[in-house]
């Protein structure tokens with residue numbers, strides 16, 4: 001059976017864009033600092049174009065990836081610039097650790113939870129509130145995004161994920177085969193989560209941040225003044241190039257996000273249970289061509305779709321029969337009796353794209369326009 | 380007289396911060412049925428009890444003398460060695476689960492069978508100088524017999540929390556996955572104890 005096109009008509013696309021424009025304008029104008037309005041407009045237009053193309057062509061993954069990679073690339077210039085303005089260096093000075101002023105990132109959330117419950121302490125030297133990278137603001141964003149998007153966070157909202165997602169599509173051929181169904185591949189993400197949670201209990205510090213985070217290279221890290229910090233620096237460089245660039249290029253998989261990130265593993269366990277949107281397979285349409293399993297970047301497609309699915313849309317676009325689609329609470333159509341125009345317009349996949357793209361927009365706007373301004377000033 | 384028991388009960392959750400990371404992967408990696416899990420936990424607790432009784436005996440014998448001698452540096456060194464031993468045992472146990480027939484994995488299976496690992500890792504957690512252990516140690520002053528008895532009561536108080544591990548067999552529906560996760564975690568945790576908490580900290584040896 002041939003797949004029916006998911007492309008929308010121009011009036012349908014315009015209705016969806018009109019809904020998107022409200023948060024876009026609100027956050028765009030709010031995020032723009034002095035002299036940043038032109039950049040806010042450029043970024044807004046860029047986002048509108050991507051969303052337009054996504055709805056108009058019915059192809060999710062390609063335009064999503066362009067958005068996701070640009071988000072990752074636009075995150076670190078602004079972040080590093082802010083750090084240098086605030087403390088003069090990318091290195092972590094002792095004073096920010098002592099004064100609990102390190103920026104808190106969402107990846108540490110699963111690691112801080114158990115000590116919070118058992119010892120009533122936060123084992124990360126970050127600000128509790130009053131800053132956009134504070135612990136409470138990150139927790140609020142996380143709860144909100146998890147309830148609405150689940151693990152969709154990891155293909156639409158996270159400002160780190162674009163690195164291995166982008167690199168996983170650089171090569172056309174798989175040079176390193178990583179078997180989705182191998183038990184160690186299935187178990188590694190959860191083992192990693194368990195390991196960093198338990199290991200962090202022993203020292204009451206986040207061992208992920210100390211030793212295993214590849215993103216420190218593009219955010220902040222300790223000065224290699226002693227053996228411990230030198231080993232940490234070497235590990236960080238190896239992990240950055242190995243798991244975010246080289247292995248994803250060779251294997252065409254998101255090696256860091258699919259196997260090693262503890263937040264991703266937790267989102268798979270919790271987020272996929274509570275979020276309303278899920279990718280489902282209509283087995284009656286499946287011809288077992290194996291395209292979905294071969295191309296899923298997140299190791300999420302085996303015999304069935306796993307809870308680690310990031311709703312990236314890759315398999316949906318590639319499936320030749322339309323057996324795969326995004327469902328809302330188990331339903332492929334939420335208004336089956338509505339006129340065709342609205343039935344198509346309000347199908348779960350479009351609602352999900354709208355919600356997820358808006359989530360990514362809210363998270364990225366501020367740093368994206370800040371980075372754009374910096375880059376333009378640089379040249 | 381019941382003070383050590385109450386101390387154990389009140390500091391038990393903190394004990395889990397050290398014992399949990401060792402015990403959970405150890406038991407998950409094997410995922411036994413109820414009876415087997417009971418026996419395994421008993422072996423682990425026996426090891427832990429031996430550690431506590433030994434500590435009670437020595438501390439009772441030497442009184443506060445030993446504690447006074449235990450300067451932060453000596454405590455640090457003791458912990459370093461204990462972390463490396465725990466790490467080595469966990470690494471060996473993790474390697475033993477790998478499917479390779481020959482070489483290191485085969486040797487690891489011989490040196491560190493599961494039952495031995497349960498007993499020895501229990502012993503290592505019993506001799507760990509964690510804050511609850513030290514809080515208990517400062518209270519032992521009246522001879523070896525009383526010392527051992529106090530530590531026995533402390534053991535009872537803290538061990539109650541480990542009984543949650545008896546819930547593992549109820550998850551038998553996920554046995555294969557939990558086993559796999561436990562085995563990988565075992566290797567990672569072993570490496571972490573041995574290398575990151577052990578070898579890399581040797582620079583502190585000189586004080």
Ligand code: SF4
Pocket residue numbers: 107153154155158159160161162256257258261262263264265
């Ligand atoms: S797996 Fe981790 S790094 Fe990757 S997208 Fe998700 S949260 Fe971000």
Ligand code: SF4
Pocket residue numbers: 281285286287288289290291292293318319320321322323324
């Ligand atoms: S892509 Fe996957 S779901 Fe679609 S027909 Fe092929 S095997 Fe079936």
Ligand code: SF4
Pocket residue numbers: 279295296297298299300301305308309310311312313314315316
């Ligand atoms: S199962 Fe499909 S939607 Fe989910 S991560 Fe894999 S390719 Fe993306």
